[in-house]
Amino acid sequence: MILLFYLAGAVALIATISVIVSTNVVHALVYLIISLLAVAVIFFVLGAPFAAMLEAIVYAGAIMVLFLFVMMMLNLGQATEDEEKAWLRPQLWVGPGLLILVLLVQLVNVLVTQQVDVVPVEVGVRELSVLLFGPWLLAVELASMLLLAGLIAAYHLAKK
Amino acid sequence: MPSIPYEHGLILAAILFVCGLIGVLTRRNIVFILMSLEIMLNACGLAFVVGSARWGHADGQIMFLMILTLAAAEVAVGLGLIIQMYRRFHTVDISVLSEMKG
Amino acid sequence: MLEWIGLLPAFPLAGFLALVLTRGKLPRRIAGVIGVGSVGLSFALAAAITVEFLGSDALSHTQVLWTWMSVGNFTPGFSFYLDGLTVVMLLIISGVGFLIHLYSTGFMADDPGFARFFSYMNLFVASMLVLVLADNLVLLYLGWEGVGLCSYLLIGFWYDNPANGYAARKAFVVTRVGDTSMAIGLFLLFQQLGTLNIQEILTLAPQQWSEGSGMVVAASALLLGGAVGKSAQLPLQTWLPDAMAGPTPISALIHAATMVTAGVYLIARTHVLFELAPSVQILVAFVGLATLLMAGFTALTQRDIKRILAYSTVSQIGYMFLALGVGAWSAAIFHLMTHAFFKALLFLAAGTVILSLHHEHDIFRMGGMRKKLPVAFWSFVIGSAALTALPFTSGFYSKDAILLAALEQPQYGTLLWLGGVLGAFLTAIYSFRLVFVAFFGDDHTQDAHAHHSDDHGHDDHHHGPVKEITGFVMAAPLVILGILSLVGGFITVPVDSVFGVHEEHHASTLVHGFMIAVPIFGVLISYLLYSGAPQGRVLQQWLKSMRESAFGGGLTRFWFSGWGMDALYNLLFVKPFVALAQLNRKDLIDQFYGLLVELARISNRAIVLTQTGYLRWYAISLIGGLVLVIGIGVWA
Numbered sequence: 034m035i036l037l038f039y040l041a042g043a044v045a046l047i048a049t050i051s052v053i054v055s056t057n058v059v060h061a062l063v064y065l066i067i068s069l070l071a072v073a074v075i076f077f078v079l080g081a082p083f084a085a086m087l088e089a090i091v092y093a094g095a096i097m098v099l100f101l102f103v104m105m106m107l108n109l110g111q112a113t114e115d116e117e118k119a120w121l122r123p124q125l126w127v128g129p130g131l132l133i134l135v136l137l138v139q140l141v142n143v144l145v146t147q148q149v150d151v152v153p154v155e156v157g158v159r160e161l162s163v164l165l166f167g168p169w170l171l172a173v174e175l176a177s178m179l180l181l182a183g184l185i186a187a188y189h190l191a192k193k
Numbered sequence: 194m195p196s197i198p199y200e201h202g203l204i205l206a207a208i209l210f211v212c213g214l215i216g217v218l219t220r221r222n223i224v225f226i227l228m229s230l231e232i233m234l235n236a237c238g239l240a241f242v243v244g245s246a247r248w249g250h251a252d253g254q255i256m257f258l259m260i261l262t263l264a265a266a267e268v269a270v271g272l273g274l275i276i277q278m279y280r281r282f283h284t285v286d287i288s289v290l291s292e293m294k295g
Numbered sequence: 296m297l298e299w300i301g302l303l304p305a306f307p308l309a310g311f312l313a314l315v316l317t318r319g320k321l322p323r324r325i326a327g328v329i330g331v332g333s334v335g336l337s338f339a340l341a342a343a344i345t346v347e348f349l350g351s352d353a354l355s356h357t358q359v360l361w362t363w364m365s366v367g368n369f370t371p372g373f374s375f376y377l378d379g380l381t382v383v384m385l386l387i388i389s390g391v392g393f394l395i396h397l398y399s400t401g402f403m404a405d406d407p408g409f410a411r412f413f414s415y416m417n418l419f420v421a422s423m424l425v426l427v428l429a430d431n432l433v434l435l436y437l438g439w440e441g442v443g444l445c446s447y448l449l450i451g452f453w454y455d456n457p458a459n460g461y462a463a464r465k466a467f468v469v470t471r472v473g474d475t476s477m478a479i480g481l482f483l484l485f486q487q488l489g490t491l492n493i494q495e496i497l498t499l500a501p502q503q504w505s506e507g508s509g510m511v512v513a514a515s516a517l518l519l520g521g522a523v524g525k526s527a528q529l530p531l532q533t534w535l536p537d538a539m540a541g542p543t544p545i546s547a548l549i550h551a552a553t554m555v556t557a558g559v560y561l562i563a564r565t566h567v568l569f570e571l572a573p574s575v576q577i578l579v580a581f582v583g584l585a586t587l588l589m590a591g592f593t594a595l596t597q598r599d600i601k602r603i604l605a606y607s608t609v610s611q612i613g614y615m616f617l618a619l620g621v622g623a624w625s626a627a628i629f630h631l632m633t634h635a636f637f638k639a640l641l642f643l644a645a646g647t648v649i650l651s652l653h654h655e656h657d658i659f660r661m662g663g664m665r666k667k668l669p670v671a672f673w674s675f676v677i678g679s680a681a682l683t684a685l686p687f688t689s690g691f692y693s694k695d696a697i698l699l700a701a702l703e704q705p706q707y708g709t710l711l712w713l714g715g716v717l718g719a720f721l722t723a724i725y726s727f728r729l730v731f732v733a734f735f736g737d738d739h740t741q742d743a744h745a746h747h748s749d750d751h752g753h754d755d756h757h758h759g760p761v762k763e764i765t766g767f768v769m770a771a772p773l774v775i776l777g778i779l780s781l782v783g784g785f786i787t788v789p790v791d792s793v794f795g796v797h798e799e800h801h802a803s804t805l806v807h808g809f810m811i812a813v814p815i816f817g818v819l820i821s822y823l824l825y826s827g828a829p830q831g832r833v834l835q836q837w838l839k840s841m842r843e844s845a846f847g848g849g850l851t852r853f854w855f856s857g858w859g860m861d862a863l864y865n866l867l868f869v870k871p872f873v874a875l876a877q878l879n880r881k882d883l884i885d886q887f888y889g890l891l892v893e894l895a896r897i898s899n900r901a902i903v904l905t906q907t908g909y910l911r912w913y914a915i916s917l918i919g920g921l922v923l924v925i926g927i928g929v930w931a
Binding site for chain 2: 034038046050061065069075079084087092095096099103106107109116117133137141144145152154156160161164165176179180182187188189190191
């Protein structure tokens with residue numbers, strides 16, 4: 034189990050790094066899907082099977098497919114890929130990289146202060162649903178409004 | 194069940210987050226920027242789920258669901274914008290859209 | 296009828312509004328009817344009110360219309376006060392004002408600003424009526440300022456010519472000096488007595504202040520400052536001669552019926568204060584004396600027909616101040632009335648002359664107009680006779696009363712009397728100089744334009760044949776005013792109850808005879824000097840040689856410039872002010888604010904640099920901020 038966690042973590046990390054250095058959009062998307070699926074595995078390991086399934090179905094499935102459709106609509110060809118290669122110069126990475134290294138050090142510094150081991154307790158669909166439609170009902174309604182707004186906005190923006 | 198060090202999960206989330214951040218900062222292609230944003234959102238979700246497991250409570254997972262919703266809406270609007278941008282400027286280079294400079 | 300007193304200023308005000316709101320789009324005939332009719336209605340009402348008031352036993356009548364404002368214990372009302380003094384002023388203002396309005400329909404018939412002219416005139420009359428009707432000093436001040444505003448508008452009526460605008464500004468600014476002094480006086484009175492109601496002030500002042508105490512001296516001196524400004528007395532007299540820039544009927548209105556008499560009215564109205572401050576009261580007398588002599592000498596040298604009349608006004612108001620200063624209140628008001636008659640007559644007649652001669656102002660370019668302008672000629676003769684105080688004209692009785700009252704002044708009586716008699720002598724010379732030069736001798740209208748000073752609005756000098764422009768509307772006021780100038784001396788002004796004394800002055804037959812002889816002697820000298828009569832050749836030669844000598848020429852120039860007062864003020868006030876302004880041209884205080892502006896501009900430029908328009912740049916700054924904040928949170 035613990036091995037599975039580290040393995041999935043390594044896969045997610047590698048896939049994510051491949052996303053941000055890839056020059057081909059479709060390749061990057063596939064790497065991203067892999068990364069998301071790996072995260073789904075981690076969720077499962079952490080005892081959140083419902084979240085894991087949603088990660089696989091909604092994130093890796095629906096959202097990424099949406100990406101893919103749009104990429105096919107735009108039909109970015111070889112020219113874009115060459116462009117990407119020209120843009121991805123190493124010196125471009127220095128400044129942001131340093132800054133982000135500092136940020137990472139800070140985050141880790143905060144996170145490693147307490148040594149607590151997690152014993153995963155499985156939280157099933159039932160408990161989650163009770164919470165969702167109990168105390169979090171308002172948040173659920175708001176989320177639905179957000180989705181509706183996103184729908185309308187996307188329809189309007191993508192219109193010719 | 195063997196235990197997993199709590200902070201390892203959070204550190205993974207942090208690393209994924211900064212990877213996304215590097216993507217946002219370095220890429221010029223708006224599609225990659227949007228994807229990097231997705232990575233960052235997903236990392237946040239991971240942190241919430243780890244927290245949920247740490248405290249043995251489902252509230253973190255509910256926050257993950259909210260993030261998922263947010264990501265879906267954001268991607269829909271973002272992709273709509275990308276389509277519109279490509280139609281008008283025939284490029285996905287975000288640097289072209291720098292008309293707002295002072 | 297008395298309760299309709301509020302309508303008196305309302306009629307001209309309504310006329311003003313009607314003329315202003317139609318923006319000069321009304322036909323001339325209708326505009327003229329509104330302009331003249333509104334003042335005519337006021338006059339009719341004033342006459343009816345006068346009859347009723349004098350018929351009743353009441354000494355005064357107060358009509359509260361509404362409370363103007365209410366701030367703490369300061370509640371000036373919009374209320375009118377009627378007594379004998381007010382009645383006299385009402386009749387003068389509305390009556391003479393009406394005649395001037397009527398005359399103006401003829402005089403201004405061809406002017407493009409016809410309706411505008413009448414709207415200003417109506418507002419002028421309305422303001423003046425408010426001034427004399429006011430029962431508190433705040434309302435009086437409203438009318439006072441309204442009169443000032445209208446004088447500005449009317450003097451600058453022909454605003455196309457910058458000189459006229461300059462004259463208007465000068466009148467406004469110079470009177471403003473006096474107004475400020477008066478405003479401070481009002482503050483002082485309110486602070487000391489807690490009221491600005493005139494009757495309450497007159498009752499409270501003797502109880503609160505002993506005679507000659509500092510406060511009452513200050514208050515009356517400040518009020519005197521206001522009166523001096525409005526009535527064009529020394530040292531604020533410089534605006535009046537320049538006020539001739541406006542159309543001639545305006546000069547008549549300003550000089551005879553309204554504005555300049557406001558100062559006399561103010562002092563008469565608050566006479567109790569001046570009686571409490573004898574030092575200020577005698578100052579009033581000496582201001583009047585100095586002004587009347589100075590203006591008399593100046594008038595001797597003027598060439599412009601309207602400026603001669605202007606200086607004669609300054610001089611006559613000086614007589615009124617002299618009367619006020621020696622406590623002859625009713626004599627002052629009496630002279631105010633007779634002066635209104637004959638000065639309006641003179642100005643309107645001058646208007647006829649000017650119009651008939653195609654806007655010629657210089658009396659030395661007239662001459663021999665006796666036959667060509669008979670109406671104007673006889674008007675001038677009557678008006679000048681009254682001005683000179685020849686026996687049995689109206690001016691004779693009023694000036695007589697003033698001089699006799701001056702003689703009775705205990706301390707300086709003889710001095711004041713002698714000065715006044717000298718002034719009367721000068722008056723005789725300059726007023727008949729005008730008559731003899733303009734209406735006798737040879738015709739000079741066709742002389743070349745050698746020294747023409749163009750100080751009036753119209754430039755249409757097509758010197759056609761001289762033909763008297765007259766008609767019913769222009770001749771009728773002249774005739775009525777001429778009759779009033781002759782018989783006005785038999786009117787008794789019902790002001791004894793206001794001032795609480797009945798003035799009667801007695802003097803020996805010798806003094807009387809002397810005072811009758813002096814003006815006649817003056818007219819005689821004027822005849823010998825200026826009519827070109829052969830008997831006066833010696834005198835004329837002497838005058839000519841005097842004028843050509845260095846001393847005489849200098850004196851003439853000095854007098855001509857109004858005793859150099861304009862130059863003096865230029866030196867004393869204008870020059871230093873301009874110098875200060877030049878010194879502060881960069882506006883030192885503004886520099887500080889300029890610094891703020893510059894700072895904002897620099898920071899703007901700096902911040903604009905950060906607005907690159909690149910998304911990455913914004914994201915990086917965001918992250919930089921994040922790192923900074925977390926860094927502070929973690930390590931600090």
